[in-house]
Amino acid sequence: MASTPLDALEIIDVYGPHRSYPSGARLDTGVEPDRLVKTHCCFCGQQCGIQLKVKDEKVIGFEPWADAPFSKGMLCPKGVRRYLQGSHPDRLLTALKRDPTAPGGFAPMGYEEAIARVAAEIDRIQKEHGPDAFAVLTGASLTTEKAYLMGKFARVCLKTANIDYNGRLCMVSAAAGNKKAFGVDRAANPWSDIPKTDLVWVSGANIAECAPITTNYIWQARENGAKIIVVDPRLTPIARTCDLFLPVKPGRDVALFNGVLHLMIEHDWLDHDFIRDRTNGFEKTAEHVREWTPRRTAEVTGVAERAIRQAAEMWGTAGSSFLLHARGIEHHSHGVQNVLGAINLVLASGRIGREGCGYATITGQANGQGGREHGQKCDQLPGGRDISDPEHRAFVAKVWDVDPDSLPGPGVDAYEIFREVDRGRIKGLLSICFNPKISLPDSDFIARMLDKLDFYVAIDFFLNETARHADVVLPGSLQEEDEGIVTQVEGRIIKINKVVDSPGDARQDWKIIQDVAAALGRPRGFTFQEPREILDELRRASAGGTADYSGVTYEKVERQGGVFWPCPSDDHPGTPRLFEEGSWNPIAKGAGPFYFLDGRAKFHAAEYTPPAEDVDAEFPLMLTTGRVVSQFLSGTQTRRIGPLVDQYPEPRVELHPRLAAELGVADGDWTVVESRRGTCTLRAMVVTTIRPDTVFVPYHWAGPKSINRLTISAQDPISRIPEYKVCAVRVARAPAPPDYEGRLEPQQ
Numbered sequence: 001m002a003s004t005p006l007d008a009l010e011i012i013d014v015y016g017p018h019r020s021y022p023s024g025a026r027l028d029t030g031v032e033p034d035r036l037v038k039t040h041c042c043f044c045g046q047q048c049g050i051q052l053k054v055k056d057e058k059v060i061g062f063e064p065w066a067d068a069p070f071s072k073g074m075l076c077p078k079g080v081r082r083y084l085q086g087s088h089p090d091r092l093l094t095a096l097k098r099d100p101t102a103p104g105g106f107a108p109m110g111y112e113e114a115i116a117r118v119a120a121e122i123d124r125i126q127k128e129h130g131p132d133a134f135a136v137l138t139g140a141s142l143t144t145e146k147a148y149l150m151g152k153f154a155r156v157c158l159k160t161a162n163i164d165y166n167g168r169l170c171m172v173s174a175a176a177g178n179k180k181a182f183g184v185d186r187a188a189n190p191w192s193d194i195p196k197t198d199l200v201w202v203s204g205a206n207i208a209e210c211a212p213i214t215t216n217y218i219w220q221a222r223e224n225g226a227k228i229i230v231v232d233p234r235l236t237p238i239a240r241t242c243d244l245f246l247p248v249k250p251g252r253d254v255a256l257f258n259g260v261l262h263l264m265i266e267h268d269w270l271d272h273d274f275i276r277d278r279t280n281g282f283e284k285t286a287e288h289v290r291e292w293t294p295r296r297t298a299e300v301t302g303v304a305e306r307a308i309r310q311a312a313e314m315w316g317t318a319g320s321s322f323l324l325h326a327r328g329i330e331h332h333s334h335g336v337q338n339v340l341g342a343i344n345l346v347l348a349s350g351r352i353g354r355e356g357c358g359y360a361t362i363t364g365q366a367n368g369q370g371g372r373e374h375g376q377k378c379d380q381l382p383g384g385r386d387i388s389d390p391e392h393r394a395f396v397a398k399v400w401d402v403d404p405d406s407l408p409g410p411g412v413d414a415y416e417i418f419r420e421v422d423r424g425r426i427k428g429l430l431s432i433c434f435n436p437k438i439s440l441p442d443s444d445f446i447a448r449m450l451d452k453l454d455f456y457v458a459i460d461f462f463l464n465e466t467a468r469h470a471d472v473v474l475p476g477s478l479q480e481e482d483e484g485i486v487t488q489v490e491g492r493i494i495k496i497n498k499v500v501d502s503p504g505d506a507r508q509d510w511k512i513i514q515d516v517a518a519a520l521g522r523p524r525g526f527t528f529q530e531p532r533e534i535l536d537e538l539r540r541a542s543a544g545g546t547a548d549y550s551g552v553t554y555e556k557v558e559r560q561g562g563v564f565w566p567c568p569s570d571d572h573p574g575t576p577r578l579f580e581e582g583s584w585n586p587i588a589k590g591a592g593p594f595y596f597l598d599g600r601a602k603f604h605a606a607e608y609t610p611p612a613e614d615v616d617a618e619f620p621l622m623l624t625t626g627r628v629v630s631q632f633l634s635g636t637q638t639r640r641i642g643p644l645v646d647q648y649p650e651p652r653v654e655l656h657p658r659l660a661a662e663l664g665v666a667d668g669d670w671t672v673v674e675s676r677r678g679t680c681t682l683r684a685m686v687v688t689t690i691r692p693d694t695v696f697v698p699y700h701w702a703g704p705k706s707i708n709r710l711t712i713s714a715q716d717p718i719s720r721i722p723e724y725k726v727c728a729v730r731v732a733r734a735p736a737p738p739d740y741e742g743r744l745e746p747q748q
């Protein structure tokens with residue numbers, strides 16, 4: 001059993017989250033560092049350049065990296081405080097085993113003993129229940145080398161089909177939509193095209209808080225005369241500076257895209273040459289959007305008909321444009337349809353693959369892009385290859401020197417892994433850099449499934465809320481304790497540099513995985529001595545795939561200020577603009593810019609379906625969730641950084657003054673938010689920047705403050721992304737403060 005050994009408060013007392021503040025050398029700006037190391041921020045997909053200050057082999061602060069190619073010295077509040085997680089009092093310095101008699105419920109254990117125990121449990125479970133009974137959950141913050149190794153470890157060492165990653169909660173709808181429309185999944189253009197465009201369209205992206213540096217690119221475009229359209233249920237900071245704001249109802253984006261395409265066709269705001277020469281499927285899509293009249297679009301989306309017409313005219317008549325979207329349209333049970341609807345607008349305009357004419361999803365996690373390309377996704381092999389394709393399997397098996405038939409087939413997605421636990425088919429779990437108890441929807445179910453596991457081992461550098469259920473915890477490494485590549489939001493591969501060694505018994509994650517392989521008696525293929533060797537194998541395994549990294553070296557990445565994939569050979573500079581005429585394309589081979597045999601992109605009839613759980617008399621409001629600028633994902637790191645906690649200490653329920661008045665709720669009141677799955681009592685934040693039929697709560701917190709106890713586990717049938725962005729709730733003024741008030745600190 002993997003239930004928590006003690007009450008949460010007793011675990012928190014020892015393992016946190018506690019807050020770290022600057023002190024000692026970190027507070028004294030006069031301390032001269034021993035060295036400055038150029039690397040990148042550990043948090044979001046913007047991957048800003050930063051220089052970490054090192055004194056006595058500890059990270060004590062930072063300096064901006066003024067000429068970093070993407071971020072040019074800029075950092076958001078998270079970036080400037082990231083150094084405070086080094087030498088943190090909560091840092092795991094030894095392996096741990098569950099022990100209800102030990103302080104905090106866990107007792108230190110020797111590293112070798114821990115590895116032996118993990119190997120013995122994996123062996124036992126797989127012998128008793130088969131290879132697929134042991135699952136692996138990984139993270140998109142891992143370097144690409146580690147992500148690649150995790151995929152290989154699952155398929156070659158454990159021979160389990162069941163590996164998936166937390167990018168499943170992030171970019172998979174965009175990835176699936178891009179593959180269906182373009183045959184490849186990557187930002188089509190570098191961000192340097194944004195300031196060169198006439199019109200920026202932003203759908204479902206709270207850019208200032210979730211991708212802060214992109215704000216600068218959009219504002220440069222505005223300075224150059226561009227217009228900005230923002231579509232969002234909330235008047236987010238970027239929306240407050242736009243020319244046209246469309247306050248769409250959560251879950252209705254595809255209807256809006258269809259309505260705009262309807263008007264583009266009606267007014268002949270189309271690039272006929274591009275549609276004829278570069279695409280397939282326009283006629284069927286045009287027929288499909290015929291029913292999306294402005295009136296019907298307005299009824300479904302909640303956006304005024306006049307605003308829809310204005311958006312269509314601005315988009316339809318623009319000379320150049322850049323469309324950006326993010327989780328706001330992707331976190332839906334029809335997230336892929338939303339993405340396809342957005343892409344239809346781009347294809348109808350013909351504005352892609354040229355300077356100032358672009359399209360992209362904004363990746364969320366540090367290595368959201370690279371982490372999904374090289375084999376930790378349940379259906380994918382390195383190079384963006386398909387695990388169900390015999391040729392792809394044979395190619396990768398040859399690089400790995402194994403029989404193709406020995407490779408498992410596709411596994412199940414991250415959420416389905418827990419349903420398989422419920423069905424009794426998965427008995428054991430290894431997780432790394434993933435905190436599903438906070439980040440998966442309907443999270444009380446996840447907690448019950450963690451309790452049901454026979455054996456659970458977590459690799460992490462802090463004891464996150466999920467790891468509290470573990471039998472064994474292995475102490476992993478912080479980003480600055482290892483080197484490797486990640487692929488940031490534009491598709492640009494950058495280099496993470498090692499700054500300091502891991503403390504105590506903590507190890508670089510790839511070493512831990514190789515130690516488990518050795519303890520299982522299966523070291524073959526897991527004897528790398530350094531990340532560079534893993535990259536060398538990854539380069540060979542990706543060669544010829546859509547995500548071709550075969551020409552990527554650390555030296556080239558450093559020399560060029562990053563390399564955009566595909567980069568198919570040592571003398572290839574990389575591909576900043578993916579669909580530019582003449583760009584390297586291993587599928588079309590000159591037939592056209594897109595990654596299909598005929599080189600043409602595909603229109604799709606993007607289907608509108610209502611959210612999986614719409615409002616009704618019992619639950620009359622829509623709940624939507626997201627991030628705040630000072631926190632990141634499940635908060636494992638950022639809830640331990642004092643100044644970031646102080647900036648936005650606890651989750652609050654955003655609601656419109658009109659709704660607040662109806663409910664008799666004032667700003668700051670304790671408020672109960674309830675769905676069919678759970679209840680949260682949080683303070684109200686009355687704001688005019690949200691639709692009156694919608695409430696918003698950020699999701700970074702744990703336990704009684706975790707809004708994912710309320711969200712729904714409905715998933716997109718193609719991408720398997722959960723529907724975080726809309727479910728039905730009711731809200732009321734709380735009769736009394738919650739039990740946790742006064743017992744838990746804000747971050748706990």
Ligand code: SF4
Pocket residue numbers: 041042043044045046047048074075076077078079080211212213
């Ligand atoms: S969190 Fe993102 S935007 Fe902020 S500094 Fe880090 S990489 Fe840059």
